[in-house]
Amino acid sequence: xxxxxxxxxxxxxxxxxxxxxxxxxxxxxxxxxxxxxxxxxxxxxxxxxxxxxxxxxxxxxxxxxxxxxxxxxxxxxxxxxxxxxxxxxxxxxxxxxxxxxxxxxxxxxxxxxxxxxxxxxxxxxxxxxxxxxxxxxxxxxxxxxxxxxxxxxxxxxxxxxxxxxxxxxxxxxxxxxxxxxxxxxxxxxxxxxxxxxxxxxxxxxxxxxxxxxxxxxxxxxxxxxxxxxxxxxxxxxxxxxxxxxxxxxxxxxxxxxxxxxxxxxxxxxxxxxxxxxxxxxxxxxxxxxxxxxxxxxxxxx
Amino acid sequence: xxxxxxxxxxxxxxxxxxxxxxxxxxxxxxxxxxxxxxxxxxxxxxxxxxxxxxxxxxxxxxxxxxxxxxxxxxxxxxxxxxxxxxxxxxxxxxxxxxxxxxxxxxxxxxxxxxxxxxxxxxxxxxxxxxxxxxxxxxxxxxxxxxxxxxxxxxxxxxxxxxxxxxxxxxxxxxxxxxxxxxxxxxxxxxxxxxxxxxxxxxxxxxxxxxxxxxxxxxxxxxxxxxxxxxxxxxxxxxxxxxxxxxxxxxxxxxxxxxxxxxxxxxxxxxxxxxxxxxxxxxxxxxxxxxxxxxxxxxxxxx
Numbered sequence: 001x002x003x004x005x006x007x008x009x010x011x012x013x014x015x016x017x018x019x020x021x022x023x024x025x026x027x028x029x030x031x032x033x034x035x036x037x038x039x040x041x042x043x044x045x046x047x048x049x050x051x052x053x054x055x056x057x058x059x060x061x062x063x064x065x066x067x068x069x070x071x072x073x074x075x076x077x078x079x080x081x082x083x084x085x086x087x088x089x090x091x092x093x094x095x096x097x098x099x100x101x102x103x104x105x106x107x108x109x110x111x112x113x114x115x116x117x118x119x120x121x122x123x124x125x126x127x128x129x130x131x132x133x134x135x136x137x138x139x140x141x142x143x144x145x146x147x148x149x150x151x152x153x154x155x156x157x158x159x160x161x162x163x164x165x166x167x168x169x170x171x172x173x174x175x176x177x178x179x180x181x182x183x184x185x186x187x188x189x190x191x192x193x194x195x196x197x198x199x200x201x202x203x204x205x206x207x208x209x210x211x212x213x214x215x216x217x218x219x220x221x222x223x224x225x226x227x228x229x230x231x232x233x234x235x236x237x238x239x240x241x242x243x244x245x246x247x248x249x250x251x252x253x254x255x256x257x258x259x260x261x262x263x264x265x266x267x268x269x270x271x272x273x274x275x276x277x278x279x280x281x282x283x284x285x286x287x288x289x290x291x292x293x294x295x296x297x298x299x300x301x
Numbered sequence: 302x303x304x305x306x307x308x309x310x311x312x313x314x315x316x317x318x319x320x321x322x323x324x325x326x327x328x329x330x331x332x333x334x335x336x337x338x339x340x341x342x343x344x345x346x347x348x349x350x351x352x353x354x355x356x357x358x359x360x361x362x363x364x365x366x367x368x369x370x371x372x373x374x375x376x377x378x379x380x381x382x383x384x385x386x387x388x389x390x391x392x393x394x395x396x397x398x399x400x401x402x403x404x405x406x407x408x409x410x411x412x413x414x415x416x417x418x419x420x421x422x423x424x425x426x427x428x429x430x431x432x433x434x435x436x437x438x439x440x441x442x443x444x445x446x447x448x449x450x451x452x453x454x455x456x457x458x459x460x461x462x463x464x465x466x467x468x469x470x471x472x473x474x475x476x477x478x479x480x481x482x483x484x485x486x487x488x489x490x491x492x493x494x495x496x497x498x499x500x501x502x503x504x505x506x507x508x509x510x511x512x513x514x515x516x517x518x519x520x521x522x523x524x525x526x527x528x529x530x531x532x533x534x535x536x537x538x539x540x541x542x543x544x545x546x547x548x549x550x551x552x553x554x555x556x557x558x559x560x561x562x563x564x565x566x567x568x569x570x571x572x573x574x575x576x577x578x579x580x581x582x583x584x585x586x587x588x589x590x591x592x593x594x595x596x597x598x599x600x601x602x603x
Contacts, residue, residue, distance in 0.1 A: 049441045050434050051602040066441045069345065077438055083431030085360060092359035100352030100439045140435070 001026060001179055002047065002148060006056035009042050009203075016042040018203035019056065024181050024196075026147070029174045031194030031211075032183040035290050039203040040183040041079070044152055048077055060148055072101040076141030077150040081133040086126025090117060090136055093125055097140055111139040116165075130157040138169070148179045155189055167193045187286035201290045211282065218280035218288070221254040222261060225274040232270050239264050252278070349440050349449035357453055362426070366419045369411065370465050376407035377469030381476040381485070388480050396481075403484040403564040404473020405466040405496065412465075412503045413555055416458045417527030420510030423454040424594075425520040434603050443599045451511045451591065459504030466496045487565025495562045502558035505587045509554060512587075512594030531555045547573050557583045 002024040009017040017039040024030045034040050045051040047058045049066035057064070060075050068074055084093055094108040112118045115135040120128070125136065134154060141149055151170075155163045170193055174180045184190050190197060190211075197214060199207040207214065221242075226232045229251060233243045241256040253261055258275050265272050280288070357363050384401045391399055427433035440446040470492060477485040487495070506527075514523040530553065538550040550556060551572030559571040560579040574582065 045434075045602075048434075048438050050437055052600075068441060070348075071441055072439055079434055079438075080431055083434055085356075085426065085430050085432055087361045088356075088359050092355065096352045096355035096359070097435065097439050099355050100348050100436075102348050 001061055002150075002181055003059045003062070004043060004047070004056075005059070007043065007046060007053055007058050008055045009039075009046055009051060010054045016203055017046070020200060020203060020205055021056075022198045022205060022208050024179055024198070026179045027174055027177050028195040029170050029180045029182065029193055030196045030198060031190035032181055032198050032200075033187060033190055033286065034183075034185065034200040034206075036185055038185075038200045038290075040185075040200065041152055042203075043200075044077070044079060044150055044181075044183065047150065048075070048079070050079075070101040070144070072097065072103065072144030072146060074144070074146050075148045075150065076144060076146040077152075078134075078137040078141045078154060079150075079152045081130070081137040084125045084133065084136065087124055089122055089124055090128070091121040093136065094140060094143060098143055101144055103143055107143060107145075111142045114142065115139040131159060131162045134158060134162065134166075138166075146178070148181075149173055150181045152183045153185070154182060155184070155186075163189070187283045191282045199286065199289055206289050214285055215279055215282060218282075218285040220278045220280055221252045222256070222258055223274065223276040223278050224251045224253050224261060224272065225249070226251070226265065226270055226272050228270050231268070232265060232272075235264050235268050235270065236261065250274075346445055346449060349445050350453060352440070353446075353449045353453040357423070357457060360426075362422055363419070363457075366415050367461060369415055370408070370461055373407045373411040374465050374469050374472075377404050378472050378476065380404065380407055381473035384473075384482060384485070385477050385480060388477075388482055399482075400568070401482055401484055403470070403487075403567060404477075405469040405499070405564075408462070408466050408469050409499055409558070412458075412462050412499065413506050413531050414528070416462075416503045416506040417510040417524060417531065419458055420451075420454055420507035421514045421520055421523035421527060423450050423511055424514040424598075425518060425523050428518045429520060437603050444595065447515070447595050447598045451508055451594075454511055455504040455507040458507040459500045462503035463496065463500035466499050470496060483566035483568075484564055485566070491562075491565035495564050498562040499558055502554075502561070502583065505583050506554060508587050509590040512590030512592070515594030515598045544573075551579075552582060554583070554586055 004023070005021050007017050007020045008015065020039070020043060032040050032043075042051065043058070046053050047060060047065060049064065060068075065071060065075065090112065091108060094111065095105060097103075098105060098108050109118070109121070112121050115138050117132065117135050117139060120132065125133070128136065134157070138151070138154065141151070154166050154170075158166065167189075170180055170182060174195070182190070182193065194211060196210050197207065198205070199209075209217070223246075224232065224236075229245070229249050233245070233251060236243050236251075236253055236256065239256060239260070241261075242254040244252045246252055256264070258277055261275055262272065380402070381404045384404075387401070388396065388399070424433075427436060436446060437443065440449075473485055510523060510527045513526055514520075517523045517526070532555075534553055535550055535555060538553065539546050541549060551560060551574045556572050557574075557579045560574045561576045561583070563571045572579070
């Protein structure tokens with residue numbers, strides 16, 4: 001369980017996070033979405049006690065992270081896979097982490113096995129590829145078998161195999177009842193991985209919703225084609241629908257679902273050539289939600 | 302601490318850490334509360350020290366520093382051998398007035414440099430790689446982490462200094478044999494006190510560089526500052542008008558060890574401070590650097 005309440009974080013004159021509130025519940029993968037510079041990483045850093053909140057609070061399992069004595073047994077986090085000492089061997093990197101939280105070295109071998117790095121345990125981290133570093137960071141997050149997991153852009157720089165591996169791992173961790181929060185700036189990725197979405201822009205909450213709700217919210221009517229478009233328009237309008245005639249003779253119907261449109265047409269003997277529910281892709285929904293909140297956007301001409 | 306693979310010594314029903322990956326927990330909300338209770342009950346300075354010790358011994362820069370100390374230990378042997386040959390070649394009349402630096406002199410000069418490098422790298426290398434965030438996420442109590450890091454670095458450097466200077470001094474005594482060179486024939490107790498203070502000063506300089514590193518967060522800036530204090534300031538102090546040249550020079554950290562307990566048998570000028578004043582100054586410098594470092598470390602965002 002992760003709770004962020006009225007969290008504000010300022011760096012000098014810049015407000016990175018602005019009165020942000022949301023909760024992440026166990027058993028689900030929650031996508032933490034926003035354009036670059038939206039405040040995702042800052043929120044995670046405050047959650048982990050790395051940065052001090054200007055006001056508000058960020059709690060893990062009801063407690064401030066900083067008051068946990070053996071935090072890795074409760075929260076596993078991957079912020080920056082590159083933040084490792086290149087001269088240290090993978091086994092030693094996980095070894096000191098485990099030791100700091102009273103976790104046995106047997107567990108180090110287990111997590112290395114789980115992330116597929118067992119063969120590289122004795123290699124220096126400096127020689128690791130980006131994908132291997134991501135795996136090492138995930139191994140570190142899993143070390144303490146924590147109930148809460150946080151990953152900052154875990155698929156960045158991974159090849160398709162790695163992306164799929166992460167996706168399946170996240171889903172299996174949530175299925176085990178853990179709380180999983182993944183930040184990303186890619187809706188397309190979250191669409192496949194997350195159950196719930198927390199969308200922020202310029203440090204403020206834009207949406208706290210499920211993937212399905214978001215898709216529903218951006219439903220854009222039903223596209224209907226009929227050789228008797230004018231008759232159908234009258235019938236549907238009488239049934240209370242909004243009907244727009246598109247170029248080429250197709251109709252866009254709002255306020256009635258596919259079944260109701262079909263029933264109404266059949267009752268009047270009007271043939272239908274196409275009935276297609278239209279919804280914005282999640283990608284489009286996300287772009288619409290975050291429009292104007294990208295910190296560094298290109299100028300559209 | 303022993304290796305304890307079991308999460309929370311068995312208080313969490315779902316099983317030990319080792320088994321967790323294999324135990325399906327379909328849809329069961331995670332027992333976070335139980336984990337929380339356990340997590341707050343354990344952990345502490347011992348774990349932090351053990352983790353920091355693991356870090357120190359698993360990087361090559363530590364080996365490089367120790368290798369450097371080893372090289373200067375060899376120089377101690379060479380120096381003693383040279384003094385012995387030199388002594389043998391002296392006319393008897395000049396032997397009464399001849400002066401030679403003690404056997405451990407090469408180490409006494411180089412150990413502060415090694416201390417500055419190790420003390421600085423302990424923290425600044427984590428800032429440059431970003432690993433400080435992993436350290437703080439694993440050990441969020443900043444005071445504990447700071448003391449563990451500084452303590453491990455200082456203890457290592459102090460112990461290395463003691464062992465190396467003792468070895469250098471013993472080797473020197475063995476090589477010089479019964480030649481009556483004064484600096485090689487101090488009373489065992491006096492030599493022990495001198496070497497002990499060399500070791501303690503080395504540990505203190507490690508802590509000073511460590512504290513400075515916490516404030517500056519940059520390896521280059523910290524090591525440069527350390528070298529300036531050790532080598533540039535003493536030379537500049539010598540340019541001051543008397544008596545300030547002597548006073549300032551005596552108060553610099555690199556000059557303190559010999560004023561506390563100089564090498565037995567040496568008649569050189571070690572500085573203007575009495576041993577208690579020099580000890581107080583060393584403690585004060587260390588406390589100020591550590592205090593400033595701890596304050597910066599605790600207050601600033603990682």
